[in-house]
Amino acid sequence: MAKKSIKVRAKEKGGVVTVKALMNHPMETGLRKNKKTGKMFPAHFINEVTATIGGANAIHAYWSGGISKNPYLAFDAPGKKGDELTLSWTDNQGNSESATTKVK
Amino acid sequence: MNTDMKRRVFLKGSLAAGTVGVAVSAGLLAPQAVMAAWPKAEFEAKKMGDLGAASGDINVKAPDIAENGAVVPVTVSHSMNADSVAIYASANGTPLVAQFMGPGAQSEVSTRIKMGKTGDVIAVVKSGGKMHHAKKSVKVTIGGCGG
Numbered sequence: 001m002a003k004k005s006i007k008v009r010a011k012e013k014g015g016v017v018t019v020k021a022l023m024n025h026p027m028e029t030g031l032r033k034n035k036k037t038g039k040m041f042p043a044h045f046i047n048e049v050t051a052t053i054g055g056a057n058a059i060h061a062y063w064s065g066g067i068s069k070n071p072y073l074a075f076d077a078p079g080k081k082g083d084e085l086t087l088s089w090t091d092n093q094g095n096s097e098s099a100t101t102k103v104k
Numbered sequence: 105m106n107t108d109m110k111r112r113v114f115l116k117g118s119l120a121a122g123t124v125g126v127a128v129s130a131g132l133l134a135p136q137a138v139m140a141a142w143p144k145a146e147f148e149a150k151k152m153g154d155l156g157a158a159s160g161d162i163n164v165k166a167p168d169i170a171e172n173g174a175v176v177p178v179t180v181s182h183s184m185n186a187d188s189v190a191i192y193a194s195a196n197g198t199p200l201v202a203q204f205m206g207p208g209a210q211s212e213v214s215t216r217i218k219m220g221k222t223g224d225v226i227a228v229v230k231s232g233g234k235m236h237h238a239k240k241s242v243k244v245t246i247g248g249c250g251g
Contacts, residue, residue, distance in 0.1 A: 019208070029218075031197065047142050051208065059208025064147040066193060066201035068175045068216040075208035 006099035010053070010085045017053055017079035017103050021087050022072055029065030046071060046089045053103065054083035079103055143203070152192050152199045155228055156235025159184075164227045164240040173219040173244035180227040181212040182238075187230045189213055194239075195223025219244050 005024035010017050023046065030043025045065040051058040058077035079085075081103055088098030146153060165179040180189055189209045192199040201217045217225070219242060226239040 016211075027218075047147075057206050059204060059213075060206045061209075062142055062147070062203040064198060064201055066196055066198065066218050068218055072177075072214070072216045074179075074212075074214040075204070076211045077206075077208040 005097055006087060006089075008085065008087050008099050008101050010079075010101060010103040012079060012081045012083075012103050015078060015080070016076050017058075017083070017085070018074070018076050019051065019053075019058070019085060019087070020072075020074045021051075021099075022070065023089060023097070024070055025089075025091065027065060027067055027069045027071060031065075044091060044093055046091045048090045049073065049087070050089075051075075051077075051085065051087040053077055053079035053085050058085070146203075147200050148198055149200065150198060152194065152226070153190075153228070154235050155226065155237045157237070159229070159236035159238060162227055162229055162236060162238035164225055164238050166225045166240045166242050168241075169243045169245065170219065171245050173221070175216050176219050176225070176242060176244070177214065177216050178225055179212065179214040180229075182227075182229050183211075184229050184231040184236065186210060187232075190228040190230075191215070191217065192226040192228065193217055193219045193223060194226055195219065195221045199226075 006021060008021040010019045025046050026044055028041045028044040030040060032041045034041055043065060046063050049061040049063065059075050083103040084100060085103055086098060086100045088096060090096040161184050162182040166176060170176045178191060180191060186209055189204045191201045193201055196219060202215060204213050222243045224239040224241050226237055228235055228237045
């Protein structure tokens, strides 16, 4: 497994946790050509992202290769300070990665 | 005293191993269990799905002109009770870019998308079984797909 590739932060204000995350991923659509070899780069993108705050589902997303390289995701979800946030992704080649942080 | 210390160290060690195990299973097993649910047909469709009626309760924030179509920041906010939020880039070969569900999709979601050429960024919010949408036109000066 690659080295930790998710940066995630979560901040609580008035019962709403704002989560910001950056993931490292090439996000290849499978439609781009390698100019040197003339072959297509195989599709390699994150197709599923899930996050939980304090054990409860916070967000569940399906993505396509239309998301930019090294994806950024921000969202608001209910939670409180000190809750544990876990964010994980799975890509179309079956790799997955997850990161955990505390809500501040 | 000495044995007591050792016992403490041992307990600490096993506790730490326990949390790592939990984190790994939560991270690895949960997404794979639902991975089969990735809506392949919708994501590979060349046309957009049901957009429903235009709604003023949805706000799509994106730049008027994107200098680099490979990175177009998009923020969707809305004031509906949403089941899901989808983001489409109308000019892309496969327009559906992302779908968000769960409490995190309730108020505001931001991400960065690729746009092949100038077109509309369309946010579709599904609420109570009905679709609502809002769009924002983005002019792309350099394409993001292909190269």
